[in-house]
Amino acid sequence: MISITPDKCDFCGACVGICPEDAIELMEASISIIDERCTNCSKCVWACPWEVIKFKRNGVGSAKGAIE
Amino acid sequence: MRTSYDLIVVGGGPSGCTAARYAAVGGASVLVLEKDREIGIPVRCAEAVNQSGLIQFMQPDPKFIAATVTKFKMVAPNGKVVQPVLEGVGYVLERRIFDAEVARLAAMEGAEIVTKAYVYDLLKSNGKIEGVKALIKGERVEIHSRIVIGADGVESRVGRWAGITTNPSIQDLESCAQMTLGGIEVEPDALYFYLGQDYSPGGYLWVFPKGKNMANVGVGISVDVAKKKSAISYLNDFIKKKYPHAAVIAQIAGGVPCATTVKPLVKENVMLSGDAAHQVNPLSGGGIISGMIGGMLAGQTAANAIKSNSLDRLQEYEDLWQKRLGNRHESFYNIKSVINFEDKILNKIADDVLQIPDEKRTMGAILKSAMWNKPSILLDVAKVYLI
Numbered sequence: 001m002i003s004i005t006p007d008k009c010d011f012c013g014a015c016v017g018i019c020p021e022d023a024i025e026l027m028e029a030s031i032s033i034i035d036e037r038c039t040n041c042s043k044c045v046w047a048c049p050w051e052v053i054k055f056k057r058n059g060v061g062s063a064k065g066a067i068e
Numbered sequence: 069m070r071t072s073y074d075l076i077v078v079g080g081g082p083s084g085c086t087a088a089r090y091a092a093v094g095g096a097s098v099l100v101l102e103k104d105r106e107i108g109i110p111v112r113c114a115e116a117v118n119q120s121g122l123i124q125f126m127q128p129d130p131k132f133i134a135a136t137v138t139k140f141k142m143v144a145p146n147g148k149v150v151q152p153v154l155e156g157v158g159y160v161l162e163r164r165i166f167d168a169e170v171a172r173l174a175a176m177e178g179a180e181i182v183t184k185a186y187v188y189d190l191l192k193s194n195g196k197i198e199g200v201k202a203l204i205k206g207e208r209v210e211i212h213s214r215i216v217i218g219a220d221g222v223e224s225r226v227g228r229w230a231g232i233t234t235n236p237s238i239q240d241l242e243s244c245a246q247m248t249l250g251g252i253e254v255e256p257d258a259l260y261f262y263l264g265q266d267y268s269p270g271g272y273l274w275v276f277p278k279g280k281n282m283a284n285v286g287v288g289i290s291v292d293v294a295k296k297k298s299a300i301s302y303l304n305d306f307i308k309k310k311y312p313h314a315a316v317i318a319q320i321a322g323g324v325p326c327a328t329t330v331k332p333l334v335k336e337n338v339m340l341s342g343d344a345a346h347q348v349n350p351l352s353g354g355g356i357i358s359g360m361i362g363g364m365l366a367g368q369t370a371a372n373a374i375k376s377n378s379l380d381r382l383q384e385y386e387d388l389w390q391k392r393l394g395n396r397h398e399s400f401y402n403i404k405s406v407i408n409f410e411d412k413i414l415n416k417i418a419d420d421v422l423q424i425p426d427e428k429r430t431m432g433a434i435l436k437s438a439m440w441n442k443p444s445i446l447l448d449v450a451k452v453y454l455i
Contacts, residue, residue, distance in 0.1 A: 051301070
């Protein structure tokens, strides 16, 4: 599943731009993945300039709880 | 703030505020909604523009200019520096002040601007788009409008909600990291571009001066390349080597859509401009002026459509943009797609170009030299530099 480390995130929106599923919600200083849309395609992981987003290959079900 | 406007612009960057400015000039009632608390902050930009582009919109003012640049230097992998002849001058801006100034110009024409206003959906009724849903200072509100312009940046969602595909391919999104460094030696009047595998495979690393002893140092690489090594990793390697003792004044991340323009640019009563529409020069990644031109054309078209009470006229924006910059960007895109040179070819081009006398070493001459190595770019170079 995809997880974001908010403390490291710059909220730049590169991940939102690349996401083919419109599955990332970005506000001024908060970011979250919309679980039911995410397909774990990993494009956001590659796009993140700061290596803030990680992909953990431990199940492709709900990403709930990944963002805290 | 009212409950209904002719036009709502989502995003208060230079493109959105320029759209608002020209729509207001044309007599439309306009509301700009900006998700952050302050226009211009945070800066996500290398901040360089050319003078000829800027003066279409405003007079250069020292309050938003950090440096005036007259030189453009490209560093080949072997360290050789090529300096093409430049016409005119460029500026490295203070975007936080510049953006506020662009917003002020819109406000002077009567546009309303609200910050900390996050648009989370389009307002739809019977399948028709009738405005936006926004979270303004924590409160959910619905605001009606006849037209919506999505100037909501690389992270644009307005287009998607209207049914336009706006996400670039992994080849075309540039993943960027930048640090503003202080206490370093810089040439205060030169833009530096470092090319090659060590700096930025297929892209470039930039050092743009911001006055004395300060510069924006950044790198952009396509997401396809970033799979293997991230932008911040390339940037850290360079800074460690070149400026190990620098003070870090700012650090930012960002994405730049280096693609051709989004198609369609208009769907029913929704228009896109700026990064949201990929109105960026795909070769250089520069998008301040081109985004403002897109915003101006979108705003003017919106005002004309309101005035003539014919939203069908919004379609005119596609053609206006295509003629003004869209076709040119397509040529730049074609060049970008084929000039991902290996280091030894970049070195050879630098050597060849350095044989050309200084005064004849133009950007066109450099691309001509590149052409000997990739003849397929001939037509596009000709389109950009001859027509």
